[in-house]
Amino acid sequence: IIESRKIQPKVIRQVVDENTANKLKGYLEGVITVGGGHQAYVDGYRIAGKTGTAQKAEGGRYVSGKYVTTFVGIAPVDDPQFVVYVSVDEPDPSKYYASMVVAPVAGQIFKDIFISRNVPPNNDTKSSIDIVLPNVIGMSEKDAINRLKVSGFSVEVDGTGSVVGNTNPIPGLSIKSGSKVILYMGNGQNYNNKVIVPNLKGLSEKEAKELLDSLGLKLNASGSGFIVKQNPDVGSSVQKGSSIGVVMEVVGD
Numbered sequence: 666i667i668e669s670r671k672i673q674p675k676v677i678r679q680v681v682d683e684n685t686a687n688k689l690k691g692y693l694e695g696v697i698t699v700g701g702g703h704q705a706y707v708d709g710y711r712i713a714g715k716t717g718t719a720q721k722a723e724g725g726r727y728v729s730g731k732y733v734t735t736f737v738g739i740a741p742v743d744d745p746q747f748v749v750y751v752s753v754d755e756p757d758p759s760k761y762y763a764s765m766v767v768a769p770v771a772g773q774i775f776k777d778i779f780i781s782r783n784v785p786p787n788n789d790t791k792s793s794i795d796i797v798l799p800n801v802i803g804m805s806e807k808d809a810i811n812r813l814k815v816s817g818f819s820v821e822v823d824g825t826g827s828v829v830g831n832t833n834p835i836p837g838l839s840i841k842s843g844s845k846v847i848l849y850m851g852n853g854q855n856y857n858n859k860v861i862v863p864n865l866k867g868l869s870e871k872e873a874k875e876l877l878d879s880l881g882l883k884l885n886a887s888g889s890g891f892i893v894k895q896n897p898d899v900g901s902s903v904q905k906g907s908s909i910g911v912v913m914e915v916v917g918d
Contacts, residue, residue, distance in 0.1 A: 693713035694711060694712070698795070700868060701762070702736065702771075704768040704769040709786030710741060712741075712775055713739050715736070716764050718733075721755070733755070734761060735763060736749075740775055749774050751774070760815075795839040796842050800860055803829060806822060818844055818846045819844070819845045822847075823847055826851040827851075837863050860902070860903055862882075862899060865895045866893060870884070873886070886910075889915060892912070895909060
């Protein structure tokens with residue numbers, strides 16, 4: 666059920682200038698098209714949003730296994746008319762990231778809104794999005810398949826080993842949603858440790874850490890705000906466990 670209420674806006678002050686706001690919208694749209702919020706993507710529509718995953722605290726201490734996941738987004742990006750906010754308190758601790766829990770729900774809500782309000786699609790919006798392939802090398806077949814399907818990929822298994830020894834494409838590459846990923850099963854001793862460095866520019870420190878964690882890489886950040894530089898460069902081949910250095914700057918500075 667979608668409830669509609671007409672609210673008259675009251676202008677109090679302008680928080681940021683138009684140039685900064687447009688730049689920020691671009692970063693947040695990237696969260697949907699290539700970042701952790703890709704499961705909120707709706708084909709043909711421009712959505713900007715942000716995921717959030719927070720560990721809960723009780724008695725002044727963080728509690729293991731208890732989280733709050735949230736997503737907030739706006740659409741259409743070029744003329745925002747709708748805001749969607751989704752929050753889940755204490756999701757399954759084995760799958761608690763906002764990108765997995767609330768982003769898909771937000772995407773379905775946006776889709777329902779576009780249909781019910783007869784919002785026409787943007788023909789210039791690409792029909793599929795690029796998603797960074799997570800590193801499932803070293804996982805069991807079952808865990809690897811689940812991880813890849815959550816990210817929107819189809820899977821083919823080659824071989825009968827106990828763990829994933831290699832994948833095609835290689836982890837870290839940005840490929841289209843729905844693409845097939847081949848898992849080459851191995852014996853767990855000599856699997857490939859190479860990872861392709863993804864594009865981190867425009868991401869927050871938390872988003873970059875989540876992405877690099879999925880690839881088995883480490884983040885070394887300096888500054889604050891959003892990432893503007895990274896080393897090694899996008900597309901570089903590095904060993905699993907390598908540290909990726911980034912420089913961050915505040916939007917509008």
